[in-house]
């Protein structure tokens with residue numbers, strides 16, 4: 001029987017959930033969820049100086065916005081310190097680690113001499129093979145006995161076999177002189193104890209893997225499957241900077257990208273499945289595998305992100321989209337909407353979601369629902385409310401009043417009015433948009449009429465027919 005897949009996301013809470021971290025989390029989530037596995041979350045808060053509860057909260061919030069749910073409780077690495085130290089003591093007892101009493105000065109002197117002799121400056125402690133009877137009563141660190149010859153091979157699912165010469169590995173410290181465990185030990189012990197089977201993380205951790213393997217080997221533990229993924233670069237191929245996307249997940253939420261679009265885009269950032277660009281979560285879970293991960297850094301591309309987000313908005317269920325729009329409004333600090341506006345949005349969602357790439361764009365289209373009479377037409381809309389246009393609206397209004405309030409009914413009345421007046425529908429569209437929304441760019445006039453209903457539509461048309469353009473009364 002194959003083991004259940006267990007992945008984890010292990011952020012250090014020193015800042016927000018940046019886009020690279022979000023992608024790492026997503027890859028781990030997809031890999032586990034697509035295989036009936038578990039996706040665990042561990043906060044690597046051992047660096048007490050740099051870890052903050054605010055950062056942890058921001059990371060949890062970002063993951064929750066992205067819909068990356070984890071299994072079990074959030075694990076605090078710091079809280080496992082006693083267990084991490086216990087493993088170091090076990091290695092000590094088994095002779096796989098040793099107490100090193102070298103002082104900083106001893107190490108500096110060793111390095112200086114090695115440099116002078118043109119040798120490797122990798123520290124070689126004289127305490128590695130010292131007789132415990134010779135141990136002084138002095139502070140010490142615990143070091144692992146690293147293999148000194150041969151090679152360590154990391155079998156990486158993305159990078160292939162990465163070979164490291166063991167003579168380049170030093171006897172890494174496991175416990176500091178105050179008895180606290182180092183980060184590298186904590187990661188291995190936690191991954192082992194949490195039953196992690198697959199470690200998917202940024203390739204900036206590839207070097208750590210070789211050192212971490214020493215601990216797995218010394219403990220006789222199964223080494224997890226490694227997958228070190230290339231980092232994300234900016235569109236110019238340089239390291240991702242704030243200017244092009246190295247923002248927190250929260251910022252993307254506030255910019256109004258839908259979470260499904262963001263997931264789709266992040267999945268495509270360094271991973272591909274044939275030519276598929278737009279896909280659902282279900283497809284991503286089914287398709288995601290290591291073979292599709294590229295070896296070179298992915299490039300962040302806002303245009304592509306927007307394009308995918310637009311497709312996800314268009315494909316979303318109206319009710320779910322309304323909920324996400326309301327969550328977006330809360331995230332940017334907008335006040336709650338009254339029920340009648342929510343009802344309007346709900347009725348209008350079918351036309352609002354077409355061709356909106358973000359929630360601000362969708363909101364812009366929803367302006368005809370969100371604003372109340374008297375409308376204040378913007379400059380472009382005002383141009384469509386000159387005296388001729390107002391005259392047209394005045395004549396059309398009573399005819400619409402008696403129309404059957406369906407798309408066919410409204411179209412029939414408007415078209416026969418245009419025929420009778422020998423004007424093109426296009427000529428009427430501008431004034432109608434201005435009257436119904438106070439804007440020049442809106443959903444179709446019939447959609448707006450249907451969403452607003454007869455009474456509100458007629459009231460807006462009547463009001464527009466009496467509109468007084470600024471600076472030119474009458």
Ligand code: GLU
Nearest residue numbers: 010011012044187201205
């Ligand atoms: N805490 C590390 C980071 O935030 C990740 C370590 C790991 O995934 O093993 O970069």
